[in-house]
Amino acid sequence: MKSVDAHLAEILATVRPLAPLEVDLEGALGTTLAEEVSSPVPLPPFDNSAMDGYAVRAADVAAVPVTLPVIDDVAAGSDELRAVGPGHAVRIMTGAPVPAGADTVIPVEWTDGGTASVRIERSAAAGNAIRRAGEDVQAGEVVLKPGTVIGPAQLGIIAGVGRRRVTVRPRPRVVVLSTGAELVDPGNPLGPGQIWDSNSYTLSAAVRAAGADGFRVGSVGDDPAAFLDTLDTHLVRADAVVTSGGVSMGAYEPVKEALTPLGTVRFEKVAMQPGMPQGFGVLGDDRVPIFALPGNPVSSFVSFMLFVRPALDRMRGLPPGPPATVAARTAAPLRSPAGKRSFLRGVLGADGVVAPVHGQGSHQLAALAAANALIVLPEDVTEVPEGGAVEVIRL
Ligand code: AMP
Ligand code: MG
Numbered sequence: 395m396k397s398v399d400a401h402l403a404e405i406l407a408t409v410r411p412l413a414p415l416e417v418d419l420e421g422a423l424g425t426t427l428a429e430e431v432s433s434p435v436p437l438p439p440f441d442n443s444a445m446d447g448y449a450v451r452a453a454d455v456a457a458v459p460v461t462l463p464v465i466d467d468v469a470a471g472s473d474e475l476r477a478v479g480p481g482h483a484v485r486i487m488t489g490a491p492v493p494a495g496a497d498t499v500i501p502v503e504w505t506d507g508g509t510a511s512v513r514i515e516r517s518a519a520a521g522n523a524i525r526r527a528g529e530d531v532q533a534g535e536v537v538l539k540p541g542t543v544i545g546p547a548q549l550g551i552i553a554g555v556g557r558r559r560v561t562v563r564p565r566p567r568v569v570v571l572s573t574g575a576e577l578v579d580p581g582n583p584l585g586p587g588q589i590w591d592s593n594s595y596t597l598s599a600a601v602r603a604a605g606a607d608g609f610r611v612g613s614v615g616d617d618p619a620a621f622l623d624t625l626d627t628h629l630v631r632a633d634a635v636v637t638s639g640g641v642s643m644g645a646y647e648p649v650k651e652a653l654t655p656l657g658t659v660r661f662e663k664v665a666m667q668p669g670m671p672q673g674f675g676v677l678g679d680d681r682v683p684i685f686a687l688p689g690n691p692v693s694s695f696v697s698f699m700l701f702v703r704p705a706l707d708r709m710r711g712l713p714p715g716p717p718a719t720v721a722a723r724t725a726a727p728l729r730s731p732a733g734k735r736s737f738l739r740g741v742l743g744a745d746g747v748v749a750p751v752h753g754q755g756s757h758q759l760a761a762l763a764a765a766n767a768l769i770v771l772p773e774d775v776t777e778v779p780e781g782g783a784v785e786v787i788r789l
Contacts, residue, residue: 395662395663395664395665395670395733395734396662396663396664396665397664397665397735397773398664398665398666398700398735399716401662401664401672401674401701402700402701402704402716404674405674405683405685405701405704405705406704406705406708406714408674408676408683409634409683409705409708409709410708410709411563411708411709411710411711412563412564412566412633412709412710412711413563414428414429414561414562414563415561415562415564416559416560416561416562417559417560417561417562417564418558418559419549419552419553419557419558419559419560422544422549422552422560422562423544423545423546423549424543424544424545424565424605425543425544425562425563425564425565425710426541426542426543426544426562426563426710426711426712427538427539427540427541427542427543427544427548427560427561427562428540428561428562428563428711429540429560429561430536430538430539430540431536431537431538431551431552431555431557431560432534432535432536432537432555433531433532433533433534433535433537433554433555433556434533434534434555434556435533435555435556436527436528436531436532436533437528437529437530437531437554437555438525438526438527438528438529438530439527440491440492440527441491441492441524441525441526441527442470442489442490442491442492442524442525443486443487443488443489443490443492443499443523443524443525444488444499444523444524444525445488445499445501445502445523446486446487446488446501446502447485447486447499447500447501447502447503447504447505447523448462448464448483448484448485448486448499448500448502448505448512448514449468449478449483449484449486449492449493449496449498449499450462450478450482450483450484450496450498450499450500450514451478451480451495451496451497451498452497452498452517452518452519452520452522453480454480454481454482454483455498455500455514455517455518456517457517458514458515458516458517459513459514459515460513460514461511461512461513461514462481462482462483462511462512462514463481463482463483463510463511464482464483464484464485464508464509464510464511464512465478465479465482465483465484466484466485466493467484467485467509468484468485468486468487468490468491468493469487469490470487470488470489470490471489471490472490472491473491475491475493475494476493477493477494477495478493478494478495478496479495482495483500483511483512483514484496485509485512486499492524497520497521497524498518498519498520498521498522498523498524499518499522499523499524500514500516500518500522500523501523504516504518531555537551537552537555538551538552541711541712543605543710543712544560544562563709563710563711565605565606565607565710566606566607566633566634566706566709566710567606567607567609567631567632567633567634568598568601568606568607568608568609568632568633568634568635568636568706569609569611569628569629569631569632569634569635569636570594570597570598570601570608570609570610570611570635570636570637571594571611571612571613571614571621571624571625571628571635571636571637571638572591572593572594572597572612572613572614572637572638572639572689573613573614573615573616573621573637573638573639573640573648573649573689574591574613574615574616574639574640574689575615575616575646576588576589577589577590577591577613578590578591579591579612579613580592580595591612591613592691592759593638593639593687593689593691593694594610594611594612594613594638595610596691596694596695596698596759597610597636597638597687597694597695597698598610600695600698600699600702600703601636601702601706604702604703604706604707605706605707605710606633606634606706606709606710609628609631609632611624611628614648615648616640616646616647616648617648618648618649618651618652619652620648621640621648621649621652622652625652625677629677629678629682632682633682633709634682634683634684634685634702634705634706634709635677635682635683635684635685636684636685636687636698636702637649637673637684637685637686637687638687638688638689638694639688639689639694640686640689641661641671641672641673641686641687641688641689642671642688642689643671649673649686650673650686653673653675653684653686656675656677658675658676658677658681659673659674659675659676659677659684659686660673660674660675661673661686662674665733665734665735665773666696666700666734666735666736666737667730667731667734667735667736667737667756668688668690668692668693668696668737668756669687669688669693669694669696669697669700669737669756670688670693670734671688672686672687672688672697672701673685673686673687674686674701683705685697685698685701685702685705687702688756690756690757691756691757691759691762692739692755692756692757692758692759692761692762693756695762696737696768699717699768699787699789700716700717700737703717704716704717717787718787718788719770719785719786719787720742720785720786720788721746721783721784721785721786722742722746722747722748722767722769722783722784722785722786723746723747723748723781723782723783723784724740724747724748724749724750724769724778724780724781724782724784725747725748725749725750725780726749726750726780727777727778727779727780727782728750728769728771728777728778728782728784729776729777730771730775730776730777730778731776732773732774732776733773734773735770735771735772735773736769736770736771737768737769737770737771737787738750738754738768738769738771739751739753739754739761739762739764739765739767739768739769740765740766740767740768740769740786741764741765741766741767742766742767742786742788748767748769748784748786750769751764751765765789766788766789767786767787767788767789768786768787768789769784769785769786770784770785770786770787771784
């Protein structure tokens with residue numbers, strides 16, 4: 395049997411970062427920056443007031459209280475500024491340019507708020523409440539490096555340096571398809587022998603949570619030709635494909651039956667529990683990676699976390715690797731088959747103790763939904779006593 399590590403290594407050696415492209419800012423959230431972003435101007439571009447108040451000369455307010463004539467009013471965006479001469483004040487708003495001559499701003503709270511003249515109660519040193527040009531960013535300074543994931547604040551600074559478009563590695567487009575003649579889309583009644591398709595929802599949601607765009611095709615039956623047809627229809631818009639079901643050892647395994655003859659997708663047993671049957675390979679001239687995951691809901695989810703998520707990181711241009719683990723202690727004794735890496739579902743508490751959930755079957759989706767962690771038991775471990783040290787993957 396192939397090891398989990400060998401399977402992931404093969405996947406990461408096959409998938410490639412997506413080619414950079416230029417996108418509008420509106421579409422940049424969640425993408426990975428593929429260029430250096432710098433500012434053409436200093437930020438702020440000019441000295442401006444940090445508060446609503448009065449721009450004055452510090453020397454004129456050295457002795458307080460003092461009353462000064464107010465010779466002008468400057469709002470943010472004002473471009474016609476009168477210089478502040480000795481003994482004068484200008485009423486100024488937050489973000490407005492500091493007029494020539496003034497070297498300090500007195501907050502309105504320290505005054506009577508007058509508009510013709512102002513009585514100032516407290517003095518301030520030069521530079522008070524003034525935001526200097528270039529205090530945030532110097533002209534030409536790099537504000538974001540390639541490889542940065544663009545979140546709201548990163549998107550903000552790209553806009554803040556005046557850019558409308560930016561070169562990024564896009565969010566991978568992932569087509570999600572489940573197979574099984576027994577599957578019914580939720581919202582419809584169940585007939586005899588039928589179950590609701592949960593995997594296509596779980597997996598497309600997991601795709602989105604991994605920073606990619608999931609297109610949930612829904613479920614196809616167990617006919618290999620129909621499966622191939624559906625795959626063909628959707629492949630054009632896919633950077634990757636994730637399927638569930640139809641990869642085991644039984645009959646009616648449409649994914650395995652349809653893809654094996656292509657010769658570019660391999661179906662193997664990976665030494666893990668849950669999730670032993672795994673298919674992986676590439677499709678078409680564009681060599682689109684396909685992850686053929688097992689159908690049991692917990693198996694497909696665990697497989698996604700172990701194999702698809704790191705692959706999506708790589709496609710996004712991020713450093714890929716196995717999911718991070720943290721050290722914990724188990725609240726109950728644990729068992730694992732020899733030679734397989736187990737991923738048991740558990741609830742990890744703030745005290746670092748992880749309690750395995752009731753219901754460790756690979757079909758027990760409710761138990762997975764109640765868990766917040768996967769307890770990882772290595773291949774050579776068959777038993778862990780209560781209180782024993784374990785590694786867990788946070789979900
Ligand atoms: P398979 O891998 O196709 O043999 O499926 C293994 C088990 O997972 C069977 O009990 C299926 O009914 C179940 N299963 C397969 N696909 C789904 C799905 N999309 N949603 C929920 N259960 C599924
Ligand atoms: Mg099936």
